[in-house]
Amino acid sequence: MDRLLSFITYSIPIILFLVFCAKKTTRALWVIFFYLLFSFAFDILQASSSFGKGNKHEIWGLYTICEFVFFACFYYIALESPSLKRFILIGSPLILLFIIISYIKSDKNDFDSTSASVESITLIIFSIMYFFEQINRPQTLFIYSSPNFWVVLGILIYMSSVLFLFIIGIISPKQAYKYWIINNVSNFITNIIFCIAFVRNKYAFSDPSLEKSSF
């Protein structure tokens, strides 16, 4: 049932992207599209292959690394301030290095909660940076008219929801698995919010008064 729900929640935003965004969209949304494709493929690999079933913790660790790369790229493209971009350019590789080292040193029989927690905290900080930049920029459009706002909102909701789950996972992985439904539900909500982002993209590009830079 989990798998089915996961397939559906990844398929819908992918289809919506192809319908509303394939012809005209920003690079930031393309990154999210490829992330969704990657997640979809990852889920299929995990569900269908014997390697996936047998080495799920190892694969989840790799998934965390790839997810962080996708989201870091998204934030780098979405942010406009040069100083914030520089911060991401310098900070992300360091965090990525930490996550990789943590993954290599982790016990492959359990989910690498340390990497996941660090990733969550980092992406929450990046989201706050994005909103901070949006408040300080002079603009004539409402913040929620931008597709990037919805993507960042989705990422922030997901990371906020699972942060404590991953922190608990460091102390007691068994307890974390007991409440893994939090991760599934958050994932589902995030993908719905990504759908809103892709639908907003259509209106953003069809309104000539909207500037591309406001995305």
Add this chain to the structure above:
Amino acid sequence: MVLLQVLSSDDRISTVLFFGTIGMLALTIGLIVFITFHQRKVIRYQHQLQKMEQDQQKTLLNASIRLQEEERQRIAADLHDDAGPLLATARLYLNENLVNLDKTTQLQSIYNAKSIIDDTIQLIRNISHSLMPPTLKNFGLESAVNDLFQKISGSGSMNASCRFHDYRERLKPENELIIFRVIQELVNNILKHSNASFIHLTQNTSGNKFFIRIHHDGRGITQADFEKLNKSNVGLGLKNIQSRLKVLQGKVFFEKDMSQTYYKVTVELAKDDDKTD
């Protein structure tokens, strides 16, 4: 982390997880709501400012158009009421019957016609000078203002003087014209409304600012009066002054002198990029 390790029972972990997750979600939602409402407030405020500026522009434009029409009417009236009858009279003297009259009468008619035509030329010259004084174009702002003040003094109605302390280099012709019109308008207002017995203009520069100060001893207005008149439908001349100064990014300030005996009008302009090429 230490706290969590101490709290090892399942229930406590569940509680921490529950409250932690709810807390994080509440913070996230709170942040989004705050940002959304803050931005809406900012945008609403920006729209209000934009609307106020547009209204102001509209008022200034209307005032400018009305003033233009009044000027045209005045010129039309001057030409129709003064130049027209003069030329018509000159024509009467130079009709076809002249050839049938005796030589003395002919000479007298020609002389009268010539005199009337001279008067008409002078009248048209005056109209033309009041529209665009040639002194301004040929000799600059200082000479044009001197001329203007000499004419006022010459009329005998008041004592008008001016002094340019720091005007070695002329400004750009278009800027000189704008400043001259502003001075003309201010002086006209003083002549019409203040009942002043003297009016004195001084020009200074200070740093990169160009100042024109006009003192008079009549009934003047303060800055508050100026702003009130500007917002109302009257005060066309004042609106005209403001719109002209806007072109030069200048300011005008009305006040009573510190000694409380004179009214002072100060026109302040940025001097940068003002010099003639």
